[in-house]
Amino acid sequence: MKLNLKLVSMAAAASFALAGQAMAAPSCGANTGEAATGEPIIVGGIYGKAPPGDFSASTDAAKAYFDCVNENGGINGRPIDYRVENDQWNPEMAAQAASKLVKDAGAVALVANGSFIEMAVNAKTYKEENIMSMAAACAISECFESSNIVSTNQGPLPSNLGAAQFAQEELGSKNVACIGFNIPNNGPWSCQVVIDFMQSRGGDGSMQLLNPGAPDVNSALLEAISTGADTILMNLPAGLAIAVLKAAEEQDLRDSYVWIAPTPLYDLSVPAALGEYWNGKVYVNTELAPFQLGGPDAKNWIEVMDAYARPEDPRDTFAQSGYLSATYFVKTLLMMDPKDVGDRAKVTEAIKNISGYTSDLMCGPYYVGDTDFHMPNHAGYMVQIVDGGFKIVRDCYEFDSAYFEPHIAVEKSLGLR
Amino acid sequence: MNWVVYVVVMITIVSFLGWGKPGKIIGLFFVSGLAVGSLYALGGIGMVVLYRATGVLNFANGAIGAAGVMVAWQLGQWGVWGPATWAACILVALVLSLGYGRLIAPRLAWREPVVKAVATLGFALVILGIVSFLWIDDPRRFSLPTDKTGVYILGLRVTVTRLIAFGASIGIVVGIYFYLGRTQIGLQMRALANDRDLSALIGIPILRIETIAWGISGVIAGFTGLMFGDLIRLEPSVITFMVIPSIAAAVCGRLDNLALVLIGGLSMGVIESLLTLSPVLKGVRPIAPFVIAALVLLWFQRGTRLTFDGKDQA
Numbered sequence: 147m148k149l150n151l152k153l154v155s156m157a158a159a160a161s162f163a164l165a166g167q168a169m170a171a172p173s174c175g176a177n178t179g180e181a182a183t184g185e186p187i188i189v190g191g192i193y194g195k196a197p198p199g200d201f202s203a204s205t206d207a208a209k210a211y212f213d214c215v216n217e218n219g220g221i222n223g224r225p226i227d228y229r230v231e232n233d234q235w236n237p238e239m240a241a242q243a244a245s246k247l248v249k250d251a252g253a254v255a256l257v258a259n260g261s262f263i264e265m266a267v268n269a270k271t272y273k274e275e276n277i278m279s280m281a282a283a284c285a286i287s288e289c290f291e292s293s294n295i296v297s298t299n300q301g302p303l304p305s306n307l308g309a310a311q312f313a314q315e316e317l318g319s320k321n322v323a324c325i326g327f328n329i330p331n332n333g334p335w336s337c338q339v340v341i342d343f344m345q346s347r348g349g350d351g352s353m354q355l356l357n358p359g360a361p362d363v364n365s366a367l368l369e370a371i372s373t374g375a376d377t378i379l380m381n382l383p384a385g386l387a388i389a390v391l392k393a394a395e396e397q398d399l400r401d402s403y404v405w406i407a408p409t410p411l412y413d414l415s416v417p418a419a420l421g422e423y424w425n426g427k428v429y430v431n432t433e434l435a436p437f438q439l440g441g442p443d444a445k446n447w448i449e450v451m452d453a454y455a456r457p458e459d460p461r462d463t464f465a466q467s468g469y470l471s472a473t474y475f476v477k478t479l480l481m482m483d484p485k486d487v488g489d490r491a492k493v494t495e496a497i498k499n500i501s502g503y504t505s506d507l508m509c510g511p512y513y514v515g516d517t518d519f520h521m522p523n524h525a526g527y528m529v530q531i532v533d534g535g536f537k538i539v540r541d542c543y544e545f546d547s548a549y550f551e552p553h554i555a556v557e558k559s560l561g562l563r
Numbered sequence: 564m565n566w567v568v569y570v571v572v573m574i575t576i577v578s579f580l581g582w583g584k585p586g587k588i589i590g591l592f593f594v595s596g597l598a599v600g601s602l603y604a605l606g607g608i609g610m611v612v613l614y615r616a617t618g619v620l621n622f623a624n625g626a627i628g629a630a631g632v633m634v635a636w637q638l639g640q641w642g643v644w645g646p647a648t649w650a651a652c653i654l655v656a657l658v659l660s661l662g663y664g665r666l667i668a669p670r671l672a673w674r675e676p677v678v679k680a681v682a683t684l685g686f687a688l689v690i691l692g693i694v695s696f697l698w699i700d701d702p703r704r705f706s707l708p709t710d711k712t713g714v715y716i717l718g719l720r721v722t723v724t725r726l727i728a729f730g731a732s733i734g735i736v737v738g739i740y741f742y743l744g745r746t747q748i749g750l751q752m753r754a755l756a757n758d759r760d761l762s763a764l765i766g767i768p769i770l771r772i773e774t775i776a777w778g779i780s781g782v783i784a785g786f787t788g789l790m791f792g793d794l795i796r797l798e799p800s801v802i803t804f805m806v807i808p809s810i811a812a813a814v815c816g817r818l819d820n821l822a823l824v825l826i827g828g829l830s831m832g833v834i835e836s837l838l839t840l841s842p843v844l845k846g847v848r849p850i851a852p853f854v855i856a857a858l859v860l861l862w863f864q865r866g867t868r869l870t871f872d873g874k875d876q877a
Contacts, residue, residue: 199700200699200700328846355845357848357849360848361599361602361791361795361796361801361808362599362795362836363796365592365595365596365835365836368592368595368839369840385700385702385796385797385798388704388796389796396720398720413702415702419702419703420704421704421706
């Protein structure tokens with residue numbers, strides 16, 4: 147079916163983009179080449195998968211990496227027993243999933259969680275149970291403003307900001323209209339920072355909020371236009387952003403505005419879905435390294451996916467961030483005293499002590515720290531949709547906002563600046 | 564009397580929501596609302612046509628349309644000629660509708676209307692489940708050649724596709740009106756809708772008539788799916804649940820009067836769109852169709868009294 151064909155072709159495209167890579171065995175954990183046979187270490191993961199969205203790419207990629215680690219010595223001979231649950235975008239099921247993994251199964255940590263719902267529901271539980279969630283596909287404020295959740299992905303706030311900053315600095319934008327979801331911990335939270343940023347640079351901004359199920363994106367687009375904006379920021383999942391662009395195409399608005407978007411539009415299917423009309427006209431912020439860069443970790447990610455993931459598992463940004471969370475988690479466990487890796491309190495302490503991990507998949511260092519907020523990833527790339535693909539138009543750059551002042555203070559205290 | 568009230572209410576609402584805004588902006592939102600409203604109306608008309616003939620309120624219309632347009636998109640991806648993909652969409656919708664109409668609906672023929680309606684909801688979820696399994700969540704776009712050309716109305720560029728949707732909603736209302744009023748099958752459909760038992764006794768071929776009704780409904784659902792996929796977005800769940808505002812449009816016509824369904828759908832689209840202009844009220848846009856439907860029902864049943872057996876008494 148199309149699903150499988152498309153994902154296989156995406157995988158092939160991603161592999162091809164990393165041209166020149168040797169078909170070597172992936173590097174995982176201790177790399178002993180021997181399967182781990184000791185007592186399993188239970189690790190949990192929660193993802194959201196039900197119409198209209200699928201965030202399972204992050205846990206799929208983490209599972210692939212853990213499988214690879216388990217075949218390469220595990221954690222000092224102990225395999226990782228990675229158990230994943232689907233919250234189906236249902237708060238009750240999200241709470242049940244956390245309870246099952248954290249309280250019943252006794253997981254030492256949660257890795258690569260990806261959901262719109264789960265973090266808001268379970269942040270308190272994680273704190274009470276003293277367990278860390280090294281998430282990978284976050285989209286709401288609770289994921290970045292909680293003591294026991296840290297994510298490798300950026301979420302909409304930094305990615306929006308990065309896109310607006312690029313537009314203001316490179317494309318002459320003065321007034322940005324941010325079209326987002328009418329969900330307080332998503333749309334208003336992530337659009338407001340763009341408005342603040344534009345005003346801090348002498349410009350202006352506004353937000354137009356859509357109900358997630360709203361069929362009519364045309365009104366939001368017209369509302370954005372009526373504000374006098376010169377730039378339209380589509381702070382939406384790819385499907386809705388495409389609908390906004392289609393409505394704009396209907397009105398032939400392409401050349402009258404600057405069109406920018408955060409990471410969700412960085413999807414290999416998007417350029418073809420948009421068509422020739424938008425060639426060279428849409429700029430997208432990417433929160434992790436664009437696929438064509440192909441650094442050592444990016445190559446290893448693809449090798450792990452090819453060797454251990456299912457062919458239909460996506461090779462996308464959430465898969466990158468899931469892989470990255472899993473590698474950071476394994477690295478942390480391998481540095482711990484082997485007798486402590488099954489002790490949740492010790493694992494939590496070790497995760498909170500993470501500082502200065504680097505990867506070519508991420509612009510800045512990864513750290514956690516013992517704070518009530520975590521957003522280590524607040525720098526990124528900009529790409530432009532050109533000739534059916536993505537062209538990098540700005541290399542790693544840090545996003546400029548007062549929002550990051552507390553984060554920068556933590557980075558200074560950890561000696562990362 | 565009703566028409567006068569309707570015109571006064573609409574003028575009041577448009578004036579209130581557009582107060583202080585430039586005429587061009589109001590025009591943009593008005594025309595945009597008409598475009599969305601014609602889709603609500605189209606969905607509602609398909610439901611009412613079937614309901615009038617079979618007594619089944621088909622919640623699966625959206626899912627049937629979604630399945631059709633996904634097949635059309637898939638065939639397009641495989642390089643199949645455009646018109647053949649559109650025909651495939653209609654055909655898939657026709658087959659699904661007829662399949663339900665012939666295999667499942669007759670087994671529920673003597674059950675209460677609510678049971679029949681809930682059964683179609685189950686059918687909708689089965690279709691949505693299969694469609695979501697076959698086509699995972701992924702950015703897609705479905706376009707028709709008629710998207711390329713358009714005309715400017717009150718400052719808004721309206722594509723030929725939107726004009727087709729608008730024209731079709733009117734055309735179907737007129738066509739069905741004459742079909743039901745002037746043809747033998749139309750007469751039999753009306754008889755069936757009035758009293759199924761009596762219709763059977765006087766020799767009306769119930770199964771044949773109902774099959775035709777399900778077929779017509781399927782074709783309308785397929786066409787609506789094509790329009791939704793192009794003009795709303797190509798997401799099966801969104802298209803499936805477009806049936807909800809369509810129900811509100813159908814309720815405006817009290818599941819009977821197609822002209823009122825059309826006007827109700829268009830009015831809902833316009834009011835929903837104009838609510839965007841109000842900083843205070845734009846948050847209630849998603850519930851606007853249902854509030855309007857409830858108000859219309861209250862207006863039409865004024866002076867009547869509901870009894871426990873469900874019959875109205877003057």
